[in-house]
Amino acid sequence: MRKKIIAGNWKMNKTPKEALELVDLLKSKVDTDKSDVVFCVPFVDLIPVAEALKGTNIAVGAQNMHFQNSGAYTGEVSADMLLDIGVKYVIIGHSERRQYFNETDETVNKKVLKAIEKGLIPIVCVGESLEQREKNVTVDFVRIQVKSAFKDVTSEQAKGVVLAYEPIWAIGTGITATSEQAEEVCAAIRKTVAEIYDQSVADEIRIQYGGSVNGSNAGELFGMADIDGGLVGGASLKEDFESIVNY
Numbered sequence: 421m422r423k424k425i426i427a428g429n430w431k432m433n434k435t436p437k438e439a440l441e442l443v444d445l446l447k448s449k450v451d452t453d454k455s456d457v458v459f460c461v462p463f464v465d466l467i468p469v470a471e472a473l474k475g476t477n478i479a480v481g482a483q484n485m486h487f488q489n490s491g492a493y494t495g496e497v498s499a500d501m502l503l504d505i506g507v508k509y510v511i512i513g514h515s516e517r518r519q520y521f522n523e524t525d526e527t528v529n530k531k532v533l534k535a536i537e538k539g540l541i542p543i544v545c546v547g548e549s550l551e552q553r554e555k556n557v558t559v560d561f562v563r564i565q566v567k568s569a570f571k572d573v574t575s576e577q578a579k580g581v582v583l584a585y586e587p588i589w590a591i592g593t594g595i596t597a598t599s600e601q602a603e604e605v606c607a608a609i610r611k612t613v614a615e616i617y618d619q620s621v622a623d624e625i626r627i628q629y630g631g632s633v634n635g636s637n638a639g640e641l642f643g644m645a646d647i648d649g650g651l652v653g654g655a656s657l658k659e660d661f662e663s664i665v666n667y
């Protein structure tokens with residue numbers, strides 16, 4: 421049985437002070453027995469949030485990292501820096517980073533390899549645009565993203581990776597994929613993982629759905645056979661996140 425994993429992606433929201441207010445509100449309320457729970461917060465919030473979550477089972481995640489160990493990369497943050505402050509997860513290849521910050525399948529793969537090498541758990545995002553969905557190339561496109569992300573990743577390593585299927589047209593739009601649409605692609609992703617590795621890796625790997633998840637649709641989405649939780653943007657910034665985690 422795969423344990424569900426529900427992660428909040430705060431994006432560029434919440435100052436450290438505001439972050440602590442939200443953490444205070446949520447930390448005793450979310451159920452971490454049924455699901456792994458992760459708060460993926462802005463870099464400057466990581467230290468105070470990690471401190472505030474000590475003694476709970478809620479993990480801290482970053483929203484990006486660089487694939488080099490260290491060096492002259494102004495403005496970037498390394499895996500070692502994240503590990504040193506207690507970060508456990510890192511989102512890699514979010515569509516907003518692909519869209520606005522030149523993240524490519526190649527850099528996503530480099531970051532996945534570095535995160536694994538260092539011992540961070542990558543949450544790797546894939547997903548199609550509305551245009552691709554309308555052209556009926558969703559599964560083909562997502563398969564390419566998955567295969568590129570796992571290049572040179574061993575089967576043992578792959579089992580620990582978390583994938584997030586996030587159709588771009590559903591992110592921040594209030595339009596959620598139907599549970600059937602989300603399940604169809606998550607099942608195709610699992611099949612792709614089975615093709616790259618084998619069925620046992622595919623059975624073990626966790627695949628989240630992301631895109632306008634909220635307290636009212638979480639239960640149905642997370643109830644689908646191949647959906648192992650969610651990556652939640654807007655609704656993770658509010659008390660509503662509790663109802664998603666405790667769906």
Ligand code: PGA
Nearest residue numbers: 591592631632652653654
């Ligand atoms: P949303 O964002 O829940 O606000 O649609 C999801 C995401 O981008 O991870």
